[in-house]
Amino acid sequence: MSFKPDNLLEHISLDCVIFGFHANQLKVLLVHMKYSGKWALPGGFIQKNESIETAASRALKERTGLSDIFLKQFRVFSDPGRSILNPAVKDLEEQEGNEHLNWFKQRFISVGLYALVEFSKVDPKPDIFSDVCEWKSLDEIGELMMDHNLIVKKALKTLQAQLSYQPIGFNLMPAQFTMPELQKLYETILGKKLDRRNFQRKILSYKILNKLGERKEGQANKAPFLYEFNLGNYQKALENGLSGGW
Amino acid sequence: MSFKPDNLLEHISLDCVIFGFHANQLKVLLVHMKYSGKWALPGGFIQKNESIETAASRALKERTGLSDIFLKQFRVFSDPGRSILNPAVKDLEEQEGNEHLNWFKQRFISVGLYALVEFSKVDPKPDIFSDVCEWKSLDEIGELMMDHNLIVKKALKTLQAQLSYQPIGFNLMPAQFTMPELQKLYETILGKKLDRRNFQRKILSYKILNKLGERKEGQANKAPFLYEFNLGNYQKALENGLSGGW
């Protein structure tokens, strides 16, 4: 077993909600636990010399193979009842060499982090605890381990709120994309339809897009323009916020 | 000594940033550590059957005498270097019966919570670790213990952001107040002047205030109207947000 609890902070764990966007659907990266048969968020523990964010990056890499992901903490989940029925313990019981089992039976407080990643860049790989690691669209998610359904719900709410005061999309879209594609991302996160013309006007007013002369071809209609994010302005908008407010 | 680490989660602490408003200044509640002579945020630890929020309410009561405060978590502080120089350890060393000293020398990850309270309702009282507990206006705060300056800074930023999408003030103002008083609160939090007429128009548009017929007298000028918060609408606005965005 690869965990060495001696080097880990007790009582603290972290869970990552990794959002991707594909086929006009918002997806979350989940792992399927080998023995308990439950789906869960990829998570982990914190080493004695790590910050939460560093630990989350490392854990995400271990669980799913993903690296260079910018993870942002959004909330601590600390309800005393949240881990009473931790099915991960069952997975551990079935493994040989479970001398650390009691460590995992502790009560854990978990820090929730989320990230947005470009779907196509991800090649998820399961680790020793899980037999599958894959994207699930939001409405396909069934009952997850422990309070992970709640964690996903709160992450989505955070994402929706973020949309109102910060640009989003750089990490969720391919390098080049069309306006309708970007609009579908917004519509999916918000869960509602937006007017095509007003969306374009608003997003262009932020000056975070470069219009490319080229067009995408192959569909049965007029070819849409391609856009890319203007990194400089995108960063500025991230820092300054978009508008609204006092 | 009143701490019983046996019953506490290891490695996890919490710190409370309590904002108050008085004499046109935004204030923060601080405690002064007996032996190390450092000022610090009132904080505490988490018992095995508590959520973070419950623990924070209890700790705040123990440290300052404050009760019935709604505390909201805003961030986890987990930099590995944050507690290397924890001066609280010095305070503990000077106390008799420090059999738990090593427990406090651990590395801690701290959950930051903040709250807004009505200044006049507070009667701060120091506890066994501190000899003073009092309000400090933001520009009077010197160097605090550990990373507490950073925690205050991030709490203030959270508060400023919250101002843009939620009503604020119910917990910071007395039951009845004038429009200029409320405006000063907003100006203080934001750190900038606002136009008197535009402020009034905007805040009234939220429908969260009741105008009272009475007036306040005694100042050398025209008597301003009194207002109170309309609790029903205030709650609604808290839930739905104020506007702006998609």
Next chain:
DNA sequence: ATATTATTGTGTCTTATTGACACAAAGTTT
């Protein structure tokens, strides 16, 4: 080839919101 179909690009009008700005009224001080 021609028509059909689906989807895109684009602009205007109306309404709501924001920002800038000035004077009269009231109560206190001199």
Next chain:
DNA sequence: AAACTTTGTGTCAATAAGACACAATAATAT
């Protein structure tokens, strides 16, 4: 009584947001 301070209040211009329609393009069907 005059001066002073701070309050209450409204309008105009600029900007942002919401509703809405038609022409252009590229594949597909006939």
